[in-house]
Amino acid sequence: MRYQFTIDGELSERALAAFPELTGNRDRGTTVLSGPVTDSTGVRTILARIDNLGLTVVEMHRLPD
């Protein structure tokens, strides 16, 4: 499973380091994080991490394999 999370704001290197398993792309005021996620628990862990960092999720979806 691959997922893509779109986050409000362009993240610094520092914040991106919190997601070593995902690749981040900054794009006009948002940051797109994408990468493999094992299961729904994995998705929730990433959401919790985003939450902990005080970031806002704009969009999230599963990518076709």
Next chain:
Amino acid sequence: MTTSQTLDPTGRPVSRARARSHIPVFPFTPVSRHRLHTALDSVLDRGSGGVLLICGAVGIGKTVTVADWAARQLPRSHPDTRTAWVTVRDQMSLWAELRGRLQLRCAAGAPAAGIGEAEALLEALAAQRTPTVLIIDDAHLITDPLALAGLEYFLQNAPDSVTIVLCARFDPPIRWHLLDLHSRLTRWSAPDLALSAAEAARLCDGHECELGADDLATLMSLTEGWAALVRIAAIYLSAHTAEHADALAALARPPHAFADILVGELIDTLSPALRQFLTCTSIPEEFTEQLADDLVGGGAAHQIYELNRLNFPMTSLARGGTVRFSYHPMLRAYFLAEANRLGQDLCADLRLRAARQLMATGELWAALRHLLAVPDRRPLASFLADHALALILADHGEALFDALAEAAPEVLADPFLRLLQATDALLHGDSGSAQAYRDSTRLRADDEPVSLAGPYRLESLGAAVDAELAVTTGAAPESTPLPERLPPADRPDLDGYLAVTTGTVLVLRGELARGEERLRVALTRTRSRCHPRLRLIAVTRLAVTAGLAGSITTMRQRAERARAIARDHDLLDLPEAVHATALEAYGAYLQGTDPQPGRIEILCAERIRRDGTPGPVAGWLPHTVGTLLHCQCATDRATATDRLRRSIGRVLDADPPPALSGGLLGAAVWTLLSVNEAPTAQRLVERARAVLGRTPDTVLAGAALAAFAGNHQAVVTQVEPLLTTTPAAHPVSRLTALLLDARAHHQLGNDPKSREAVEQGLRLAATHQITRPFFDVPGAVELLDYYAGCFGHHSVFADTVRASRHAHRRADHPPLTATEATILRQLPSGRTTQHIADDLGVSINTVKTHLRGIYAKLGTSSRMETLEAARRAGLL
């Protein structure tokens, strides 16, 4: 400088009362939020079991606001309200924690998980009616369906005196609308909690950072009143004292995520040493000064002092005599990211250090979490070899295997782990799964003889699992190979477990002396450095040994000791504690002591088992003991005996039936006979014979049926072999056999034999203080009455049996009046009628009238005859 362990980082002594109430203490002084405090008070004042749900992102100020209110405002506005604060860490122990905070004891042993636990707590709360505020922080961590169901039930049925405040990052998924229907739910979200401009200004003042109106407006528009961000901004701005406007302008650069850029700027203002300290200490969820020293290589006290001086958002909580620090979750997330940037090797090294330190302080579960995150599996393997058994004994087995399955599935295939899974299943009474795990270990042993734990441990645990399997399934303990000698005790848990299990097998084989010796070794080994549960198991099994050896008094004493251990270590909910309770209760039953109603509840308690079906907490044997005792004191005896019949039926249903089930068979048959359920008793005995074969217990049960039917010759024939076997049968069986024999001989007119058997029985009973068979065997008490006074130095014991209120006689004479009984008791003194009349202060004619009444009722005609008859009827 060094910070004393009993001081919180601000230097204020950590107040004992605060620490006990578990309300978090913050290093900074929270901004007083009058508006919210009044609103919280008004939720409480409604007095209709109000529920307040506070939802918002991390750092919005949920915990700080509620903690500040609970600690400072509540004692003033509602002085007689008590407060209980629970921060959810382990959702499974939520109810136990709440009970502990409220200092409520749970009466009924282990209630069913989820709703059952909530129900038990509600009952205890409703009984007290003290106004109570329950605060459950981090409620979003409750995700388990059972725990959620319990929470929902609790919220909906909370008594009016209880107000519940839930803080969560998002709504726990339960049916909130049901609460809404009764207008009991109040919701607060981010806008409700946002700081007003004035509050933000005061917060900044606290950080010695005074802002002008424009700067404040900019700050408010950037942070939207988000408390953590305002505080972080204040720390950042106070580092840039001169140019607040410029600093804010730098922050306001779009299009960055504000939290990200703000924390980034904050981190940049910190000194490199402090940054290093924060990065290292963010690895564990919370840390003590010692752990921090270990992670950064010394000097932690100074850094903690520095952070304090900066008013850095760091929480300190005194628990178990040490102060533990933790960072604001938002900051921790950023510092964890910093740690990631340092590289994987360094990160792994930090985790290993944290794990080592946590292992040293006995926090195994926390240590495991770090080890799982390390890519190198060797430290994990050695941890599992040393400590996994302790985790399983602490009932973390299921969580341990879940965590391994997620993070290190390849480890689960290891034969040692399979054996651990078998151990876990055995502790949960699931011998089927245990057997399956054990078999899979054997199958794999050929392909993969190497284990992470090494051959020595693997062999020991294998032997222990085999022994315990033989115990629970009762499958031919003779064929279980046992290690001849116990290995030296250098691995406390494993060696203790091995000694306990093999000792039990020896006991069940009938080698009581060797078994007892081994169990005693186990007890010595488990005395230190070992999980208390093992000690509980060892003492419980020693009690079983005493019971099998016939020393009922010792069995009761040991079982009481086991219960004391369970109480001291908060293990009363474990099956082993229930076993100990059952042994004590059964011993009391045999000795004719009245059962304690609370104990019966513990024994009969049911819970939802792992497969989802309800069942007794500790198997059907304790349950049968519970129903048996219930029959003794229940008013509705028909229903009670029916429950007993079903319970013993389940015991016999088990394939193979558990060891020790025979003893209870007799008790059940006698109880059924006492309520005239002879056909049911007959069917039970037939089932038992088919399942258990021809054992002393089934023979005795058959003889009981014959005695009840008045078939005395058959009783003599059936009981005879039991009395002549060597070694002698168990004292309880032997006593029952003797009494049946005596009764049958008495009825057949063979008085000398009858008297000999009664005397033998009495001797045996007096040695072990067993009384129950006298009350069970029909006519046994009458026999004691008949021979009363001829028992030499056992007369005292005979008299206590005859005087017991369990001693029911079949009265074949009309009942005496109270006065008649008084006069009857005067007769053995040999005084004249005139003397008796003088003593009682009545006329001689009155005494004569009563005497005539007594003669008529007992059908006698002289004083001698009357004395004889009264003694036989148990009136004297």
